[in-house]
Amino acid sequence: MNSSLIRCQRVTKEDYEKVMAIYPSSEIAYGGDYLPDYFHMLIDMPNNEMYAAVIEDKFVGFTLMTTVDDGESVVTRAVRVSKEYAGQGIAGIMLKWMNKGEPLYRPEVIWHRIAGNRIHSPLLQLINKGKYNKTSEHDYRYYDTHKGPLQIKYSVIGQANQSLKAEYIDVNLLGQVLASPDHKQFLFPEDEIVVDQVPYSAIQSNAHLMVTERTTVVVSDLNCPQRTLLSISNVREASIGMMINFNVYGSLSENIREHLILHFAKFLCKSKSDYILLRCISGKGINLTLLDMAVKEFGFKKTEFYGTGLVVGRRKIAYKLE
Template structure:
């Protein structure tokens, strides 16, 4: 039989066939069932499928960021029956060619949590990394702690608030060095350069930002040295939470990105985002918290979550696979 392969953009009608490509992706934490429609309608995402004759055998969502200079691929999958035939590599290569034809695309980026192959590292270079902390809990257990802790925590930091608009000032010194030492705003597994053009894209599908960093703390002259322990430092944290319906044994999954080093206010951030999770009514929740690899006082993160009855995942496949997330880039300008 002669095989004919072709690339095309997806349609809403392809959804079920795409989800049937591979039914056990990311150890049950597959986000594509919840993200498929968002990828279809997003102005900066183009989803593609790869077809063998008339059968869909692979899928990949291509996000365009950084003023169009970077494509970030997500949700990639190939039919298990077609693995080992280098088809996925051809699929990606064709997408890069199509994107490069627009004249602006210079690089292909993606985020991995597992160690890549040597052949991968010949073309992709690591450019940023964050630590992953894995937790799992039952919302019914958390709710017991909610009432008594929420009233106390709400009084700790009265200027903490959800952000309607991401502040442009956060992209500039001295904030940028403190919040984004990796040189990227890594939110919900998408790396963004510190460019104003990326601000409308940061909220993604349903990401909510929360901050207790105020402009007053940035008006002190000695901020040139970044975070210090004296009066005049940049205080507080910026956090971003994205939730989606999980599959298999879990009801909900949550990506919680933490930016900054001052973990003294972590209780406020955790309580705010937990309230949002609690309001979904879902019970069995997987929580992944991402911090700078140089973040201090991580023990405060652990102890805060323990207050809410949330325990760290200490073994199993997910613990082994989710230790750090690394951003890799490849030059595709030629």
């Protein structure tokens, strides 16, 4: 590929159709692609920047960069290249361009971070080669059901559980939890939290970046850090149906049932899809037996989907070490 034929440019709202045309969304993550539903929300957030690789007037590559950690880290959140130009170095050209002239060059940026699927991501190869350091690893557990049966189950279970120990918390209280040394040692022992596939340092200032219009945060036993359970869900509509990223942190207890009641209450009335896929994301090796039992009450069944877990890595920006 002659790199002189390619130019990189900032993506705007008006480029939505061009971005979606780069690669068929239905073929990404088995129909679980988040970008069609998230595009306009993400591009309106000041810490997100989207860029395209362009040949003539055609978008042939795309990347989404998210700035976190008080500006010290930039996360590559998405990379895609059109089938026509696959294997021709488009992604590498974009990364090189960003290192020199866009998000990664900024003087305050120290780290480049990536979260990748444990099976399908090239991140593992980069970690094995020593180009990135692994900072954390997370397990996936998938469950699925359909909207009608879930609504019936939810109505029955919700009516029987009017008094809940679990509660919603807002972005300010989430920030306090992230800032609490007492809670951090039990919830985020690696000093890192992953929300909706984006890795963040467990610091207070990141809370307002984690919570979007699609986010619900629930906590129980907040006054006892050893027993605190924190759950965060993000919901999107995809080709396959409604997908829920459900992150759990802390001590998994019977309270997980109450957490699910509160999370389901937020999205069930808004769901446009009949099929619902719940992806639980937990720390590696956490026993999810209690979650299995709880979701079964709501009519969910275990299923297989895209990958078995998430790996997070980071590297220092190379030119700043020279």
